[in-house]
Amino acid sequence: MNIEHHPDRSRFIAYAIISSVLSSVATIFKVQGVRHVPPVLAAAGGVFFAGLLAFVLLALTKNLPSWEKIKQVRIPLFKVVICRAVVSNIIFTVGLSYTSGVEAVFLTKMEPYLVIFWSWVLDHKRPSGNHLALLLVHVAGAILLAVGDSGFNGKVSWFGDLIIITAVVTAALSYRYAPQVTRVLHPTQTACLGELAGGLITLPVALLISPLAFGPNEQLGWFYISIHSILFYVLAMSFLYASLNGIEGWLSSALRATGPVIATPIALLFFGETLTLLQLFGALVVLVTSALISRR
Secondary structure: OOOOOOOOOHHHHHHHHHHHHHHHHHHHHHHHHOOOOOHHHHHHHHHHHHHHHHHHHHHHOOOOOOHHHHHHOHHHHHHHHHHHHHHHHHHHHHHHOOOOHHHHHHHHHHHHHHHHHHHHHHHOOOOOHHHHHHHHHHHHHHHHHHHOOOOOOOOHHHHHHHHHHHHHHHHHHHHHOHHHHHOOOOHHHHHHHHHHHHHHHHHHHHHHHOOOOOOHHHHHHHHHHHHHHHHHHHHHHHHHHHHOOOOOHHHHHHHHHHHHHHHHHHHHHHHOOOOOHHHHHHHHHHHHHHHHHHHO
16 A cells, blocks of 8 residues: 655544544444434445535535546445445444443544555565464454453454454455545545445445334434434544555554544443443553554
8 A cells, every 4th residue: 555655644643533422422422323223224224325515515615526537436435345344334333332432432543454454465565473362362362352351252342343343354455445545535535436326325225124213212322323423424424544655554543542542431421331440451452552553
């Protein structure tokens, strides 16, 4: 992956950090949404709503991408759509229905190691021994976060955590293709097209599985899903794609470890989510190893 190195990388680092905070807070709201809306429908409806909203914003500001530019990046854009807006989105949302928002926020911070993993597998760029050592420590922290004080006793929480990790594996692959798109399209255009396409692919299937309902519980759920869609798909993803214009994918991903610092207090104060002492230790390990990999 070739990245144009800018003399002032601090701006792109700031974009990655802003993206992290927005996406982590968004995840807290999405967890509340899937308590009231079927996960597959929430995933498909949320991404489609975000795509429509971004399309309207681009149309009002006369920034819609030209058809020539879309055709130029159609192949990498399609790969980004499948990796993130379709497969990862569906799997991640299903996982959220089995776990807490705080656990999910921390578990997504495994992403930088998975970006490096895909680079190793697909580009034959072997990570250093230090990176592998950090990975082992990071995974140990993630296990403590998932298992907590309960152990592997059949509790659904750690099952949901495993599903979320699977989603992060797929999302990490999108970093391989996204810079090819953002070199041609504006970051918001990239987010808009990816979300619209993802919604068009997944929403018909989701409606067949779970018909729409708008009772009081569903309305509350869609309210939370709408907040997530704006924070994550419209804002956070635009900042993420903007960061990839100036820094490497693994670094942009690693800097996203800053998000839980803001999202965790929100989950604890407003939604009553908690972590055990062992889980807090695991969360700290995840944050520290993510910070170390970003410095390296």
